[in-house]
Amino acid sequence: MKLELRGITKVFGTFTANDSIDLVVEPGQVHALLGENGAGKSTLMNVIYGLYDPDGGEILLDDAPVTFAGPGDAMAAGIGMVHQHFMLVPVFTVAENVILGFEPTSMGVISLREARKRVKEISDRFGFNIDPDALVGDLPVGAQQRVEIIKALSHDAKIVILDEPTAVLTPQETDELLSIMRQLKESGTSIVFITHKLREVKAIADKITVIRRGKVVGSADPSASEKELASAMVGRSVSLTVDKKDAEPQGTRLTVKDLSLVTPDGLTLLDHVSFDVQSGEILAIAGVQGNGQTELTETLVGMHPKARGSITLNGDELLGRSIRQVLDAGVGFVPEDRSKDGLIAGFTIEENLILDLHDKAPYSKGLALDKKVIEDNAVKYVEEFDVRTQSAKAFASQLSGGNQQKVVLAREMSRPLQVLIASQPTRGLDVGSIEFVHKRVIAERDGGTAVIIVSTELDEVLGLADRIAVMYEGSIIGIVPKDTSRDVLGLMMAGMKYDDALAKAAQHETELSAVESDGDLSQGGAL
Template identity: 40%
Template sequence: MTQDHGAQDIVLRLTNITKRFGALLANDGISLALRRGEVVALLGENGAGKTTLMNILFGHYTADEGEVEVFGQKLPPGLPGAALRAGVGMVHQHFTLADNLTVLDNILLGTEPLWRLSLGRGAARRRVARLSQEFGLAVDPDARVGALSVGERQRVEILKALYREARILILDEPTAVLTPQESEALFDTLRRMVAQGLSVIFISHKLHEVMAASQRVLVLRHGRLAGEVATADTSREALAEMMVGAEITPPAPSPARPGAVRLRLAGVVTPPQGTRPGLRGIDLDLRAGQILGLAGVSGNGQGALADLLSGLEAPQAGRMELDGVPVRQWSPRAALAAGIGRIPEDRHRTGTIADFSLTENAVLETYARPPVARRGLMDWRAARRAAQDLIEAYDIRCPGPEARIRLLSGGNMQKLILGRVLEAGPVVILANQPVRGLDIGAVTYVQDRLIAARDAGAAVLLISEDLDEVLTLSDVVRVICDGRLSPEFPRGSKTPAELGQWMAGAGVDHAA
């Protein structure tokens, strides 16, 4: 019904888009229309097909069926250049900026004509300045991009699109890397754009942002359009139901009974790596039977802390104690031997080996010991049995233990990693973004298992960029910002807005 009136106002129309990846139907006959001057939110679980749809619109993928129309003109499929010229701009989740160039250079990159001596930088600079003022995108045009914060980089990306006269802007999960305050600023920019007649598609899976920033919501589920509503006419609960197809029950963990400190960090420092900050003298206690949630904007030292606990990195200064005993030799093997179970952030590249079978992946951390190996010889029958046990105990949907793991969905892959970790009977569990990108069923499964592990006495460190997840699961919350930690906040003692202050860096400095 929304597509009927004001047809002349429609700037973008996707008709009946279908895209298959092998057996997976990523987009199933999706149609949508975007009007001049509106923000449409594209809501859906990870894996629902949002990014695929936008990649088709932008020409990164070719649809199997359906077509894309921009300002009434059909777009030739598979040509990102055509989408750009038609006035479609996209801001990806992962920025595409050159760190060593200035903001202005990044914006101009690719727009300069090849055969002209003067670049007309003066005029360009004035235009960038005007755009950034008009849309509230404050950023210094002469700053090197490498020195900018994530929020500033995102502004550069948006400026880049606006400079190329984009009339339609696609933002792919723009708030995943922002503090609540930065997100507010972004929404303000979106409102200004819309007021100027631009149109925005805003991809997200965060309900409150969708409610705050959009006029209309399209919900995708399993590659299909599950619903379309005006934001004013709906609620978070209704959207959530549309998203997952059933009423969701977030896990409500029983109160924790924290025990002794299993892992203690005192004044630990690790060196920064590239643009990634190190740890700048942190104290951290992980207690048995407790989930400590680490909130923070991505890239503030979570990676360094995860690498430290994984054994990939050793402290440069400070003390690390396991059950009161100082750690000397530190390596992934030492971490495993000490009973640290590790769920890595990147399950595709760190947690598993894509071209290994389930069996081979199941024994990645135990392959050198009986029963899987004796005196350097692999016992593949024992390994297969171990894999089979994991498949059954953790409900891993797969063709069998000999299937290559790259054929599995993210959720099933994560269940294998989870099983591998939990079956080792870990004392400490590092869960780094354990449910990112999983469907709701797998999310609940993984979270319930982590809570069960806590109740069985494990000390859990949960690292997540999703504040809601941290608040739901954690018995204690700490915030990481620029390699430093906030004090411990017991469950329920801080509102998301207050935590946002800490995430943005206010307060951490006095505490350290």
């Protein structure tokens, strides 16, 4: 099915989110929509999907103009959408989520038999390995995304919109998604791929359209370099590498010793974790998602009071203190799930920027908040962190995922810190914003803050780290130098000790060199 947009415009008050956008998606094509956070990509897709009425322009399917009164009309026309924030009910099964809003009935009673059959059919066809009777809340994020895709395909979608689909995925889950996209393309499905991740665009896209501040500013070929794509996206030259001088550690700031966490039913989440972080250095924690990184960062800020061991900051014990006491001691925390743990969606940007400071001067006077100070604070950090919003009084729920992340980062970096703990700090951010965040993290380090970065992005780990700790099954399997190779880190992330990983990587390198030498000799003999 061919999708064409002609002059699509969407306005919110005085803010033009989409400005006369033209776009053509050919049948069986992966069409990437590339742009910064707040560029208008998601708004445009919500117009296509019937969630917003366009204020100008028209939508055509197979050259025939269409109008949608809501998502139901879009789905009936063959358009499916996988939203950046999944539209699933955690306490429902996969089958129940798939039929939600389109419940088949028999004698007035909802029948799940056909839904189960449809889920299994699609799951088997694409190798999704999804149980129709599994509770969605029990599934990992990557599997939940496959449920969203099944939901779209169950309504015979000929065009699937994927809105920032890899923002919350691990590298392994991202690879699986790209494989699924190739299968969908081969089956004749058209895909609109909204992203700002350049490596993924180059790996999967047939065509690239670049949107900047609500307008189409051009198209690009997937063969273009990442630097060229980044420049087109943000409108300026962007550094894709982290520029920093060597760290100058100034003594141990945070010490973690024998930290353990066990669930009531006996499952070990953290197993005698020990490390230290010095003032003026970045310790990056690498590992495949689900190996204890989440529980470690949460325990460090007081979210698991039943943990055992020791966490000392400048010699003072933190374990056993409340979250508020830990934050007041000078710990900044950027959680991996911004929507669940980092923000209150129904609060304004102004309010979210002072969540942990609202009862302190200068934001409050006695029991009353100083609204002028709070407003001025928000204006300052919205500008400094380039939060794309019509107003600092807008609700956090109205922001794109990347802009929500900027609000969390602005709040945590707006006060003097002893330790900064940032889990997936650039998840969902575009290249320009990533460059900015990395500079701010380096500035925190250079100002004497002890920094802990948790990231599943190896490029980020290698770019920011002064030392790298690798986690595996709840333990620190090794702490290694910042120049450790990707191969060695990959082997350690799979559970191999550092010395064994070094030897294995060296053996692999030797074998590759031997193969290449044999190839050269063969070519020489032929000549």
